[in-house]
């Protein structure tokens with residue numbers, strides 16, 4: 216068993232492993248990461264292998280303190296307006312679930328950024344994650360610690376179930392508090408663009424720096440994948456998943472073997488009353504609710520956790536209700552919609 220509780224000793228051991236080119240799964244406030252030394256191309260290659268991740272999909276470099284930013288990114292290449300946004304965003308949202316796309320320094324190997332001239336940088340809010348980064352090389356490249364395309368892990372056990380012994384060790388820091396990946400925001404040129412909705416809501420970003428449009432599509436000219444926001448299927452449980460609005464989910468009959476995942480308690484009650492004459496108590500149906508009161512923070516924290524649990528139960532179909540399209544609801548819906556798409560990776564390059 217290589218799940219380890221976090222102590223001073225295990226953090227030191229993990230940091231040493233990273234310095235030697237190892238892979239360490241670690242907790243973050245968003246989801247668990249699979250970390251390697253961001254400056255070591257061989258260790259970075261191991262991340263792509265362990266996850267079966269295509270090399271065109273770049274990694275996030277995690278730092279432990281704002282000063283480290285200059286070692287991996289070059290803010291000197293930003294114009295003064297972009298520079299101001301960088302300062303405002305880092306002062307307000309770091310540490311926290313916001314990843315910034317910035318001009319890259321040469322010290323970061325091309326493998327980390329899939330050959331892009333930019334690098335994704337994040338300062339996580341999880342204390343153990345920051346201690347691990349500070350004790351290792353100061354910059355840890357880490358994707359979510361799941362096989363590519365699958366549900367992100369929010370607990371050490373999810374990492375073990377998904378990756379087995381592909382991580383050298385798995386640090387257990389308890390469940391992730393946010394439960395959704397960081398928001399990826401490109402401020403490297405021109406108008407800021409949100410490449411992936413996540414734990415920092417668009418509204419909060421725009422209140423600080425002005426317009427930040429969602430841009431999760433590929434560049435139509437080059438077809439270059441800028442974010443897995445691009446991939447048709449991602450964040451997918453093994454069990455088939457369908458995402459519905461309230462009206463549609465209320466029309467779904469209570470068949471044996473299905474699971475219903477409601478956003479809030481009143482929606483679940485609406486579905487149950489719509490089923491009144493259908494003898495529900497004789498059916499094998501699993502009913503789950505993300506947040507009884509419809510609290511978006513609580514719902515986000517439970518999303519992957521609940522999907523992992525439903526995935527273990529041998530259910531034939533999960534029907535999930537979409538959240539309101541506001542705040543974290545946008546990221547919740549993004550994950551539900553991508554998780555419910557057909558798996559079509561064909562047509563995409565598998566290697567750079």
Ligand code: TXA
Nearest residue numbers: 245247248273274333334335358359396397441442443
């Ligand atoms: O919350 C998180 O962000 C977690 C934890 C572990 O920190 N990490 C995570 O990493 O979700 P991953 O690899 O699953 O997602 C990284 C995202 C992808 O959407 C990737 O395309 C995008 O960041 N990305 C990385 N570098 C980029 C770049 N230079 N330009 C545009 N997008 C980039």
Ligand code: MG
Nearest residue numbers: 358359367396
């Ligand atoms: Mg991921």
